[in-house]
Amino acid sequence: MMEFLYFPEDKSEYLPSVISLLVFIAGAILTMYLIKRAAKKEEKQFSNRFDGQTDSPQGNRSNRNKDK
Template sequence: MMMEFLYFPEDKSLYIPSVIMLIIFMVGAAITMYLIKKASKKEEEKWKREYDDQLE
């Protein structure tokens, strides 16, 4: 029984656009994570400066 909804092209060059899109999205995700971590670190330092003296 063949699964007809799966399509694997014989011409492997049809995979190239998909691989390029995958790489673009992976790079975008990595850049986004870096920016979020950087902003989070900045917020943490700001919070420590404002509230550190109240904790002691």
């Protein structure tokens, strides 16, 4: 009967899997870095666009009622 888990006697067979693991980890780190960088850029654009506006919903409603 064959064992369920395969642990090779020759440890050089682990090398391709370790290399692919490192590539995927590096890709995940790079992706998170790019997402955080884009989020900071978007947050800066948002704050520049809406700077000085009130955050309260009542203030926004009263501004809309003045236009009518």
